[in-house]
Amino acid sequence: MAKISPIRHIHNAPPSGDISADSSTEAAKVEFARRLQQRMRDKGFTQTDLANRASEHMPGGSIIGKDSISLYVRAMSFPSPQRVQALAKALGTTPAELVPTRGVRSAEDTHPAVAVRETEDGQAWLRINQKVKWTTAVKVLxxxxTEEASD
Structure with missing residues (x-):
């Protein structure tokens, strides 16, 4: 008769950051933490399980400690590329599935394409944040x- 292992209930607190944070680095940490936690739940891994299994994939006998995993799942730290590779292998996924490349705010998301603000001296501040062809950019410049020269 096969031995049935007990069901383990695993709970990692949600990442402490907010994906809508202005800093894309912080947002990336939060999204990475969310993805890492999901893969851990899917595999039934505790932080210690993941640390042990990922360490098996580290070069030169390096290890990933449980404390490092704790920092990753709480969005407090982001692993090096070598560690991302080892974590992905341990979880049976790819680094691309763990590391966010979309959904992280960029300058395009945080600033309007064009913003104009009047100044006290009758002039205006102009901010342009829009992808354009090089020829258009040169014309604007x-x-x-030309306006600077005429002032």
Whole structure:
């Protein structure tokens, strides 16, 4: 008769950061933590389990400690590429599935494409944050340079 292992209930607190944070680095840590926790739950791994299994995939006998895993799942730290590779192998996934490349706020998301603000002296501050062709960018710069020369 096969031995049935007991069901383990695993709970990691949700990452302490907010994916809508202004810092894309912080947002990436939070998203990585969320993905890591999900894969751990899927595999039934505790932090110690993951640390032990990931360490088996580290080069040169390096280890990943349980404390490091704790920092990752709480979005307090982000692992090196070598460690991401080892974590992914231990979880039976790919680094691309763990590391966020989309959904992290960029300058494009945090600033409007065009913003104009009037100044007290009758001029205006102009901010442009828009992808354009090089020829368009050069024309805009020429307009600005021409205006500076006439002042």
């Amino acid at each position: 020429e307009l600005l340079k």
